[in-house]
Amino acid sequence: MHRMNQETLNIETSGRGTYDISSEIQSIVNKSSIKAGLCNLFLQHTSASLIFCENADSTVRVDLENFMANIAPDGAPIYQHDMEGPDDMPAHIRTILTQNSLTIPIINGRCALGTWQGIYLWEHRTSGHNRSIIITLQG
Amino acid sequence: MHRMNQETLNIETSGRGTYDISSEIQSIVNKSSIKAGLCNLFLQHTSASLIFCENADSTVRVDLENFMANIAPDGAPIYQHDMEGPDDMPAHIRTILTQNSLTIPIINGRCALGTWQGIYLWEHRTSGHNRSIIITLQG
Amino acid sequence: MHRMNQETLNIETSGRGTYDISSEIQSIVNKSSIKAGLCNLFLQHTSASLIFCENADSTVRVDLENFMANIAPDGAPIYQHDMEGPDDMPAHIRTILTQNSLTIPIINGRCALGTWQGIYLWEHRTSGHNRSIIITLQG
Numbered sequence: 519m520h521r522m523n524q525e526t527l528n529i530e531t532s533g534r535g536t537y538d539i540s541s542e543i544q545s546i547v548n549k550s551s552i553k554a555g556l557c558n559l560f561l562q563h564t565s566a567s568l569i570f571c572e573n574a575d576s577t578v579r580v581d582l583e584n585f586m587a588n589i590a591p592d593g594a595p596i597y598q599h600d601m602e603g604p605d606d607m608p609a610h611i612r613t614i615l616t617q618n619s620l621t622i623p624i625i626n627g628r629c630a631l632g633t634w635q636g637i638y639l640w641e642h643r644t645s646g647h648n649r650s651i652i653i654t655l656q657g
Numbered sequence: 658m659h660r661m662n663q664e665t666l667n668i669e670t671s672g673r674g675t676y677d678i679s680s681e682i683q684s685i686v687n688k689s690s691i692k693a694g695l696c697n698l699f700l701q702h703t704s705a706s707l708i709f710c711e712n713a714d715s716t717v718r719v720d721l722e723n724f725m726a727n728i729a730p731d732g733a734p735i736y737q738h739d740m741e742g743p744d745d746m747p748a749h750i751r752t753i754l755t756q757n758s759l760t761i762p763i764i765n766g767r768c769a770l771g772t773w774q775g776i777y778l779w780e781h782r783t784s785g786h787n788r789s790i791i792i793t794l795q796g
Numbered sequence: 797m798h799r800m801n802q803e804t805l806n807i808e809t810s811g812r813g814t815y816d817i818s819s820e821i822q823s824i825v826n827k828s829s830i831k832a833g834l835c836n837l838f839l840q841h842t843s844a845s846l847i848f849c850e851n852a853d854s855t856v857r858v859d860l861e862n863f864m865a866n867i868a869p870d871g872a873p874i875y876q877h878d879m880e881g882p883d884d885m886p887a888h889i890r891t892i893l894t895q896n897s898l899t900i901p902i903i904n905g906r907c908a909l910g911t912w913q914g915i916y917l918w919e920h921r922t923s924g925h926n927r928s929i930i931i932t933l934q935g
Contacts, residue, residue, distance in 0.1 A: 520659070520798070522934075524832060524901060554663060556697060556793055558834060560901050562910030564850040570757045572703040572749055577737040581746050582753060584735055589728060589867060596862055598855040607859050610850055614860060618848045618913075619899045621758045623663060623699050623791045630791050632701030635757075652901045652908050654834055656661075656795070656934070659798070693802060695836060695932055709896045711842040711888055716876040720885050721892060723874055728867060760897045762802060762838050762930045769930055771840030774896075795800075795934070 523550045523655040530648050531641040534605070536571065536579045540637045543622075543653065544629055552657030557622045557629060559637070560652045565609035566641050567616035568651075573636030586612050592644075602643075609642035616640060624657060662689045662794040669787050670780040673744070675710065675718045679776045682761075682792065683768055691796030696761045696768060698776070699791045704748035705780050706755035707790075712775030725751050731783075741782075748781035755779060763796060801828045801933040808926050809919035812883070814849065814857045818915045821900075821931065822907055830935030835900045835907060837915070838930045843887035844919050845894035846929075851914030864890050870922075880921075887920035894918060902935060 527542055547557060561568050572578045590611040593604030600606055620637070623630045631637070639649060666681055686696060700707050711717040729750040732743030739745055759776070762769045770776070778788060805820055825835060839846050850856040868889040871882030878884055898915070901908045909915070917927060 522833060524903060555661065556795075558899050558901065560899070560908065562908070562913060564848065564910070564912050569753050570703065571753060575738055575740065578746065578749050581736050581738050582750065585729065585750050588735070590863065596866070597859050599853055599859050601853065607856065610856050611860065611863050614847050614849060615754055615893055617756070617895070621697050621699070621760055621899055623697065623793045625663060625791070630699065630701070632703070632789070634703050635701060650910070652903070654901045656834075694800060695934075708892050709842065710892060714877055714879065717885065717888050720875050720877050721889065724868065724889050727874070754893055756895070760836050760838070760899055762836065762932045764802060764930070769838065769840070771842070771928070773842050774840060 521552060521657045525653055527651045527653055528648060529639055530646065532646045534641055534644050536638040536640050538636050539639050543637055546653050547624055547627065547629060547655065550655045552624055552655050553627045555624045555655060555657030557624055558654040559620045561618045562650045562652065564613055565643050566639060566649050567613045567618055568620050569616050569638050569640055570635050571638050572634050574634055605644045612642040660691060660796045664792055666790045666792055667787060668778050669785065671785045673780055673783050675777040675779050677775050678778050682776055685792050686763055686766065686768060686794065689794045691763055691794050692766045694763045694794060694796030696763055697793040698759045700757045701789045701791065703752055704782050705778060705788050706752045706757055707759050708755050708777050708779055709774050710777050711773050713773055744783045751781040799830060799935045803931055805929045805931055806926060807917055808924065810924045812919055812922050814916040814918050816914050817917050821915055824931050825902055825905065825907060825933065828933045830902055830933050831905045833902045833933060833935030835902055836932040837898045839896045840928045840930065842891055843921050844917060844927050845891045845896055846898050847894050847916050847918055848913045849916050850912050852912055883922045890920040
């Protein structure tokens with residue numbers, strides 16, 4: 519193993535919801551021409567996260583939103599931290615319950631995702647944000 | 658650092674529950690003869706996950722099941738996604754709350770787990786499934 | 797990519813709460829003189845975890861504690877596993893809901909955290925413990 523590439527991917531979100539970034543990540547792997555190795559994604563934020571999720575039926579992601587809204591409701595009186603509004607603290611909770619760093623194997627030049635797996639950026643703030651993901655490829 | 662090995666481990670589950678895969682993973686590390694490095698496990702599914710968990714008292718894993726059943730109950734009327742039955746959406750929720758990719762250091766040819774740590778595949782569907790884990794070793 | 801360093805960081809906690817370890821990790825990166833690569837942190841315990849969290853307003857971490865106390869209360873009658881007291885099983889639940897292994901890119905000799913990201917050890921037991929983190933640097 520002799521190669522390492524790093525680059526940054528910026529994603530402009532339009533507010534709370536999941537954004538499929540699988541093809542953007544695969545494009546970066548293609549460009550590197552690494553055929554076997556690992557791909558690490560690191561999201562530099564505390565109010566958005568990265569998940570692997572079912573990529574066929576979009577109601578899965580609707581249900582995930584509703585699940586999170588249930589266990590970490592916006593504006594709950596229990597929160598002390600609400601400087602940036604009722605969605606501020608729930609965004610931090612949703613982030614620590616999911617991930618900010620994902621590592622994916624590369625096999626035959628492809629992110630070796632399962633048939634039903636997609637890579638999603640999950641924006642937890644209600645307003646849109648510019649989110650940075652550092653991609654480190656090893657091969 | 659000059660070596661990288663990749664292989665796939667298939668685990669046949671018999672339905673919902675935790676399966677200790679620590680010794681299977683250690684066997685793969687042994688075979689590689691890598692003495693110092695990293696081991697990444699990547700589970701290619703969206704309704705099962707990987708966790709590090711206490712390996713001594715099995716009631717820990719019973720309690721984890723009950724915890725998940727409480728916060729993401731099967732067949733809850735809130736779910737829109739139920740194509741594959743009442744355990745379909747809860748399986749996706751349990752997956753995003755845990756992990757699909759784990760990285761473990763290798764020291765002296767061993768996965769450097771703590772004394773009480775085991776590596777578990779957690780099947781979230783009530784019926785058995787064939788689950789694939791890609792193991793990438795770097796040393 | 798030709799280098800790999802491993803070492804262990806021990807943190808003595810004084811009981812439940814979050815401990816900022818960002819500067820300890822950066823010191824280890826500095827000492828290695830790796831300028832570009834990856835840093836993996838692996839916590840060898842099942843009743844403490846690692847998170848990336850907002851590092852500016854400490855009420856975020858107070859709210860995270862309260863959130864966890866709400867969904868996994870100490871001494872809940874549902875738990876079978878309580879050998880080490882009412883905080884024993886909740887500590888395992890909090891651990892599986894967060895992480896034990898984090899991978900962070902290194903860019904220009906720095907852990908490439910976002911502006912508001914800190915790396916925290918989260919002690920989930922009410923009493924103090926000695927916690928071991930294995931740090932693997934690749935560059």
